[in-house]
Amino acid sequence: MKNKKTIITYGTYDMLHVGHMNLLKRAKALGDYLIVGVTDENYDRSRGKLNVVESTKKRVKAIEELEFVDKVIVETHKDQKAEDMVKYDVDIFAIGDDWVGAFDYLNEYTHVEYLARTEGISSTKLRKENFDTIKMGIVGLGRDTQAFLDESKFVSNLNVNRIYGEDFLKVKAFTKESDSIKYGHDNYDEFLDTAIQAVYIDTALKEHYNFIKKALEAGKHILCENPLALNKNELKELLSIAKERELLLLSAVKTAFLPAFNQLLHELDSGLIGDIKEVRATRTSLYKEKKYSNTFIQQGATNILSAYPSLLVNKVLGKSKNITFFDQVENGYDINNLIVTKHKHGALGISNVAVGMKSEGDAVISGTKGYVYIPAPWWLTKTFEVRFEDTHKTLSYNYEFEGCGLRYMIAEFSSLIQRGKRKSKMLTPSDMVGINRVLLEYNEKRDKNKNKTKREER
Numbered sequence: 060m061k062n063k064k065t066i067i068t069y070g071t072y073d074m075l076h077v078g079h080m081n082l083l084k085r086a087k088a089l090g091d092y093l094i095v096g097v098t099d100e101n102y103d104r105s106r107g108k109l110n111v112v113e114s115t116k117k118r119v120k121a122i123e124e125l126e127f128v129d130k131v132i133v134e135t136h137k138d139q140k141a142e143d144m145v146k147y148d149v150d151i152f153a154i155g156d157d158w159v160g161a162f163d164y165l166n167e168y169t170h171v172e173y174l175a176r177t178e179g180i181s182s183t184k185l186r187k188e189n190f191d192t193i194k195m196g197i198v199g200l201g202r203d204t205q206a207f208l209d210e211s212k213f214v215s216n217l218n219v220n221r222i223y224g225e226d227f228l229k230v231k232a233f234t235k236e237s238d239s240i241k242y243g244h245d246n247y248d249e250f251l252d253t254a255i256q257a258v259y260i261d262t263a264l265k266e267h268y269n270f271i272k273k274a275l276e277a278g279k280h281i282l283c284e285n286p287l288a289l290n291k292n293e294l295k296e297l298l299s300i301a302k303e304r305e306l307l308l309l310s311a312v313k314t315a316f317l318p319a320f321n322q323l324l325h326e327l328d329s330g331l332i333g334d335i336k337e338v339r340a341t342r343t344s345l346y347k348e349k350k351y352s353n354t355f356i357q358q359g360a361t362n363i364l365s366a367y368p369s370l371l372v373n374k375v376l377g378k379s380k381n382i383t384f385f386d387q388v389e390n391g392y393d394i395n396n397l398i399v400t401k402h403k404h405g406a407l408g409i410s411n412v413a414v415g416m417k418s419e420g421d422a423v424i425s426g427t428k429g430y431v432y433i434p435a436p437w438w439l440t441k442t443f444e445v446r447f448e449d450t451h452k453t454l455s456y457n458y459e460f461e462g463c464g465l466r467y468m469i470a471e472f473s474s475l476i477q478r479g480k481r482k483s484k485m486l487t488p489s490d491m492v493g494i495n496r497v498l499l500e501y502n503e504k505r506d507k508n509k510n511k512t513k514r515e516e517r
Contacts, residue, residue, distance in 0.1 A: 064090030067143060067169075068153045069134055071098045073111045075121045078177035085174045086153035087127045094147055095122050096134040101325070105318035105458040109470035110215045112478060135322070136456075144168035193476055194255045196221035197240075198247075198270055200229055201261035201284070202351075203465075208239045210465035217473045219259075223250040251277040257476060259311070260284060264358050268293045271308070275300045280307040282472045285366040287491065291499045298488055307481050309472055312366050312494070315374075315486040316467040319440040319458035323431065324374055326456070331445055332426030336406050338375050340368035340422040342438060343395070343413040356414055359392040361501045364412040366494050367438045368422075370486075372400060372408030373493035375424060379408065382500055389415065393505075398497055410497070439464055 068086045072079050072095075087093040098108075100115045113121075115133060123131050132143070140162075144152065149169045154162055156173040165171050193216060197204060200222070211219045220241045224230040227245040234243035244250035251258075251273065257280040260270050268288040271281055275297065287310055288294040301308035314320055327335065342364045346356045355363075361384075373379070379400035386396040394415025400408035411418060420435035429447040433440060445454040460467065471483055482488060 063092045064150045065092045065094065065147055066090040066151045066153055067094040067096065067147060067149045069096035069098065069140065070155075071103055071108060071111055072118045072122055073113050075118070076180055078180040080125075081177045082153075082155055082174055083122075083125065084127065089151050089153060089172060092129045093127065094130045094132060094143075094149070095128050096132050096139070096143065097122055099133050099135045101318045101321045101458070102135050102137075104467055104470075105322075105460065107213075107461055109213060109466055110474070112474060140165060141168055191216070191477075193217050193257055193473055194221075195219045195257045195259065196223065196250060196253070196255040198223045198250075198258050198260040198274075199262035200224045200226070200233060203261055203284075204233075206463055207259055207261070207465060207469070208237065210462050211469050212239070213462070213466045214470045214473050216477060217469070221250065221253060221255055223247055247273065251279065256280060257282065257307075257472070261311075263354070264362055265289060268297065271297050272300065275304060275306055275308065278304065278306065280472075280476055282309050282311050282468075285310040285312050286362070286495050286498055288495075289362065289499070289502055291503070294492065294495060294499065298492070301481070302488075305481055307472070307475055308488075309475075309483060310366070310486060310491050310494075311468060312370055312486060313464050313468045314367055314438045314440060315370055315490070316471050317440050317458075317460055317464055318467065319443065319456065319460070321485060322456060322458055323433070323440065323443055326445065327375060327424065327431070331428070331454075332424065332430060333428030334404070335375055335424060335426045337409065337425040338372045338407075338422070339409045339411075339425075340371045340437060341411040341418050341420050342367045343411070343416060343418045343420060345417055346414055357390070357392045359394075360412045360414045361386070361393055361396045361398070361498050363414060365396070365398065365410060365497045365501075368398075368408075368410035368412065369494040369497045370490070371422060371424075371437075372402075372410060373490060376400075376402040376406045376408055378402070378489075378493055379496065382497060384501055384504065386501075387415070393501075396501070398501075400497070 066086050066089050097119045103111050119131055122128055151170050151172050152165055153172045153174055155176045157176060159173050162171050208219060211217055219239060222240050223244045230243040230245055234240050258274050260283040267283055271283055274281055287297055379402055381401050383399045384396055386393040395413030398410040420437060422433040422437040424431040429445055431443055431445050433443045441459055442457045475483055
């Protein structure tokens with residue numbers, strides 16, 4: 060016979076403060092045994108909570124150290140509350156009164172009690188008081204510039220108000236029309252000499268290296284569209300400068316920061332589909348139909364698109380041992396490329412990228428117990444299914460994201476700077492080297508072939 064009254068509550072508990080403590084004490088006073096669910100960072104992001112400073116591990120540890128808390132669990136998905144009510148035979152679900160009515164549906168499983176919150180304190184307020192606003196500038200007037208500005212507004216303690224571009228008239232026109240950008244520059248040195256602490260770079264790929272190097276030497280943190288460089292030695296140099304100067308250098312591969320993508324990696328790490336033998340991913344786009352310039356398209360399918368499938372392959376299978384290219388070249392650039400990489404224990408990565416043909420943009424991760432299917436467009440990961448030989452065992456995961464997905468990447472970049480961190484767990488320097496290895500080796504191979512052709516023509 061049950062002789063303890065079990066209470067359960069949930070929260071993020073970022074920067075644990077007196078308001079959290081009071082609420083937890085009120086919850087414990089309702090019964091005998093208190094279970095606290097701490098929200099996982101992927102789940103928080105999927106709910107739009109982008110500005111959480113502390114990691115899941117740190118927040119869990121802080122709650123575990125409270126002597127009146129009996130058990131701590133991690134909340135990872137929206138249906139978990141109901142599942143936990145049954146699993147732990149919960150008598151009362153306690154939650155702050157700012158959620159009045161929102162959880163009435165759980166009365167089906169247990170009694171829901173809304174508790175008074177402590178006025179005048181919150182994690183949001185503490186973040187504003189404890190972290191300075193990061194001043195950021197944009198380099199380049201790319202197609203994603205406005206989207207970047209729009210998405211950055213959802214990230215707290217970040218102010219993007221400057222832009223640099225080589226065309227003064229375009230910079231002036233953009234600044235005049237923008238409600239965010241107050242200052243425009245056509246001189247890069249003057250732009251870097253301002254009070255900005257960080258820059259986002261969205262220019263032609265071949266220009267990335269020079270822009271990044273100058274910005275690092277000026278002491279700025281960098282978020283740059285991939286690739287950071289088109290040459291292996293240049294990439295190593297940039298990473299070395301960033302490390303030496305204790306600056307953050309991050310590739311803007313937004314897929315790496317999406318909640319569903321990170322949950323996918325977590326599920327794979329658990330061994331859900333057994334030993335992984337193959338990863339297939341396709342990314343194609345008909346840029347001509349989107350009115351992109353020939354200059355952009357002629358950078359080639361590998362340079363423009365390979366970062367995305369390479370990210371998935373590298374994250375799941377690790378560093379590649381060797382790479383084989385099956386490209387189709389027209390007018391001096393690759394319109395498509397089938398890239399096969401070999402990994403540890405013979406696993407294969409198969410990436411298909413194209414700017415001159417269209418294919419289904421999905422991905423499949425195959426293991427010894429089952430496989431994961433990510434529907435198109437897989438690089439904007441929202442949902443994925445884990446499928447087995449027994450079709451009745453199929454598991455579906457859904458982690459919606461807000462906007463176009465850029466805000467999750469911007470939030471991670473901003474959070475790392477605020478916390479004094481120079482590496483992201485979601486996209487480490489090792490990850491960046493791994494995903495760029497494909498295009499760096501392809502460019503090296505292509506340059507050798509061009510030089511060989513020139514010698515033969517002499």
